[in-house]
Amino acid sequence: MPIDKQFWSDGLMQKNDGIDAGDLDAAILGLSQPDAHFFRTLRDHPDFQCAALTMQLTLHFRGEKLGGLNRKLGEWYVSKLFVARHDGARALESRGFRRMQTGKNHVYWARSGAGSLTAFREAISEMAGVEV
Numbered sequence: 001m002p003i004d005k006q007f008w009s010d011g012l013m014q015k016n017d018g019i020d021a022g023d024l025d026a027a028i029l030g031l032s033q034p035d036a037h038f039f040r041t042l043r044d045h046p047d048f049q050c051a052a053l054t055m056q057l058t059l060h061f062r063g064e065k066l067g068g069l070n071r072k073l074g075e076w077y078v079s080k081l082f083v084a085r086h087d088g089a090r091a092l093e094s095r096g097f098r099r100m101q102t103g104k105n106h107v108y109w110a111r112s113g114a115g116s117l118t119a120f121r122e123a124i125s126e127m128a129g130v131e132v
Contacts (some may be wrong), residue, residue: 027052027071034117035069038132047130061128067120073112076120078127080107086127095119 024043028036039057042048049060050068058068064085067078078097083089089099089109096119097109111119125132 023052024050024057027057030071031057031069038117038121039069042132045132047128048132059124061124061130066124066128067108070110075110075112076116077108077110078120078123080109082127083109088123088127091123091126095123097123 024039028039028043031039039050042059043050047062048066049063051058051060055072056068056070059066061082064082065079066082067076069076076097077100078088078092083092092109092111093099095111096115097111099107100110101107121132
């Protein structure tokens with residue numbers, strides 16, 4: 001089942017949330033050229049799935065929530081579950097990502113500003129073991 005027809009919680013896809021592929025295309029059109037190219041590439045990659053949410057463009061790797069781009073904040077982020085499952089804290093922190101905690105249980109790694117897309121791409125390639 002395509003990601004655009006699924007919803008996830010705790011890092012695994014679970015149920016339909018009504019998002020359709022048109023929303024993803026519209027969200028990608030609103031991005032900078034490099035960010036749009038990155039999401040188009042991953043949209044067509046067999047190991048990755050993309051979805052458009054209200055504030056975020058999200059990525060999954062082989063059905064597992066990875067992270068994405070918070071369009072409102074201009075912040076690339078990686079979920080705590082993906083970091084834990086792929087021993088990724090070092091890969092992220094060495095590329096300028098910071099561990100963030102907003103609330104008791106909401107932890108993620110984030111980076112914004114110049115070079116963030118490149119850092120995100122490099123880190124997730126290293127963590128997933130798949131070139132993107």
